[in-house]
Amino acid sequence: MRSVLLGAPGSGKGTQAGIISERLGIAHVASGDLFREAASRGDEVGRQAKSYMEKGLLVPDEITIRMILERVAAPDCARGFILDGFPRTLEQAKALDMALGKRGEAIDRVFYIEVATEELVRRLSGRFICRSCQKPYHPVYSPPEVTGRCDHCGGELYQRPDDLPETVKKRIEVYFAETAPLIDHYKEAGKLVEINGQGEIGEIVERLVAALPQD
Numbered sequence: 023m024r025s026v027l028l029g030a031p032g033s034g035k036g037t038q039a040g041i042i043s044e045r046l047g048i049a050h051v052a053s054g055d056l057f058r059e060a061a062s063r064g065d066e067v068g069r070q071a072k073s074y075m076e077k078g079l080l081v082p083d084e085i086t087i088r089m090i091l092e093r094v095a096a097p098d099c100a101r102g103f104i105l106d107g108f109p110r111t112l113e114q115a116k117a118l119d120m121a122l123g124k125r126g127e128a129i130d131r132v133f134y135i136e137v138a139t140e141e142l143v144r145r146l147s148g149r150f151i152c153r154s155c156q157k158p159y160h161p162v163y164s165p166p167e168v169t170g171r172c173d174h175c176g177g178e179l180y181q182r183p184d185d186l187p188e189t190v191k192k193r194i195e196v197y198f199a200e201t202a203p204l205i206d207h208y209k210e211a212g213k214l215v216e217i218n219g220q221g222e223i224g225e226i227v228e229r230l231v232a233a234l235p236q237d
């Protein structure tokens with residue numbers, strides 16, 4: 023299965039993509055994680071992406087598209103993948119369709135996770151991320167078993183600099199301007215499934231599982 027998780031920052035895409043990809047045994051490809059990893063390695067893509075990320079802006083399409091198309095061509099994506107955070111512009115969506123089309127493949131399904139804006143701000147401003155595996159936590163909604171440590175790999179939890187209030191506001195604005203139009207793009211293609219993203223993490227997982235293709 024090749025799918026996309028679409029939703030605003032804080033809608034739970036990362037959490038859900040992690041759970042679903044493990045259940046289905048397919049790759050979880052998160053553009054933001056790839057950029058953060060590149061930035062911490064200090065390589066060329068990381069250096070280019072860093073200034074945009076710090077401001078809550080989108081990294082230019084050219085850089086982003088190249089990085090993701092390379093990633094989805096890797097052997098671990100051959101059985102399928104879940105894209106989390108990509109595409110975020112119409113240009114990116116078209117480039118993805120075209121690249122997959124050339125290999126005789128296509129995106130099967132796009133899950134749009136809907137969450138009210140006030141809830142997004144609440145979630146993002148309390149969010150902590152694992153420095154090693156990037157798993158997200160929240161002191162109220164999804165606390166770790168040991169404060170400051172990742173349940174999954176024991177890594178250190180930290181607050182992303184772009185989860186600070188001013189940048190969160192900007193990221194949500196950018197989402198509505200640049201990414202929300204993709205909802206119509208995928209609706210017209212007959213691929214969009216809307217998922218209510220409010221409630222307990224387990225409930226949202228079940229809604230997603232119920233919407234997965236049955237074959």
Ligand code: AMP
Binds near residue numbers: 055086109184
């Ligand atoms: P995320 O972890 O998905 O919230 O992404 C963090 C940041 O990485 C975003 O605010 C952007 O600066 C950058 N980024 C991630 N994915 C994309 C994308 N598809 N297009 C452009 N920039 C992206």
